Amino acid sequence: MKVLTLIVAVLALNACSADYNPTPLSPSTVSPAPPQPPVPGPVVPLTVTLSVGRSDPEVGQAISFVASSGAPITSATWHFGNGGEQLTARGETAYAYQTAGTFVVQVTVTTADGRTATDQASVTVARHQSPPPEPTPTPTPPNTSGFQTAIRCTPKPAGTATHCQATVTYNGVTQPSGTVTDVAWDFGDGGADRQPTPVTSHVYAGPGTYTVFADVVAANPGVPNPHHQVASTTVTIP
Numbered sequence: 001m002k003v004l005t006l007i008v009a010v011l012a013l014n015a016c017s018a019d020y021n022p023t024p025l026s027p028s029t030v031s032p033a034p035p036q037p038p039v040p041g042p043v044v045p046l047t048v049t050l051s052v053g054r055s056d057p058e059v060g061q062a063i064s065f066v067a068s069s070g071a072p073i074t075s076a077t078w079h080f081g082n083g084g085e086q087l088t089a090r091g092e093t094a095y096a097y098q099t100a101g102t103f104v105v106q107v108t109v110t111t112a113d114g115r116t117a118t119d120q121a122s123v124t125v126a127r128h129q130s131p132p133p134e135p136t137p138t139p140t141p142p143n144t145s146g147f148q149t150a151i152r153c154t155p156k157p158a159g160t161a162t163h164c165q166a167t168v169t170y171n172g173v174t175q176p177s178g179t180v181t182d183v184a185w186d187f188g189d190g191g192a193d194r195q196p197t198p199v200t201s202h203v204y205a206g207p208g209t210y211t212v213f214a215d216v217v218a219a220n221p222g223v224p225n226p227h228h229q230v231a232s233t234t235v236t237i238p
Helices: 002-017
Strands: 048-052 062-069 073-079 085-088 092-096 101-111 116-125 147-154 161-170 180-186 192-195 199-203 208-218 227-237
Touching (some): 048 101, 048 116, 062 073, 062 101, 073 092, 085 092, 161 227, 192 199
Antiparallel strands (some): 073 085, 180 208
16 A cells, blocks of 8 residues: 555656646737828918909900919909909909999809918009000192282272282292182172282272272292282272
8 A cells, every 4th residue: 555655646746847848828919000191280371462464454455354362372262353254263354444443353162172362453454555546747838938918909990800910929030821720809899809820800899998808828939838918908999
């Protein structure tokens, strides 16, 4: 019995002295943390500036308008203050007003990131000014130096024709009758006549003293403008 107890004790001792080889544990897999969405930064307000390309436009003239901002403009809506509207893909356009007045132009722009902004400007359109007329050249006055006109009437009894003739002298030289181009006669009794030559006749109805006028237009060789002069004389009809 003692022998059996000793054998069991020896076996137990051998079992306890055997090498201990524990089974290694498999390493555990750790999943990475899911990505976090970026924290949005502060929204920067969009600003736009509207400028007018012509300072003193007139009716019918094209006016350029430019909207500028710090971000690329993808569309612009224009209101021209007179009911006219436009939609453009950029911040530039041109418009011509057909009536005069002061108009408030407004533009609303949209940028690529979806922001919008609005600005406005005032434009005054004036009526179309016609160019000033060409000055009328001042005619050269006739050279009347040495130009004289005289008339002479031969009186006849009342009821008969009185002969009248105008003579023209230039620098003391009597001009031929062919240089007279027009003579307007006033015989002083209500009678009148007009002739292209300096000779005429008039019948006086009764006796008296009358003042005869002759408005003579005559040409002179070498002088570009015709001469014009009025002469008078008196005639007594017996």
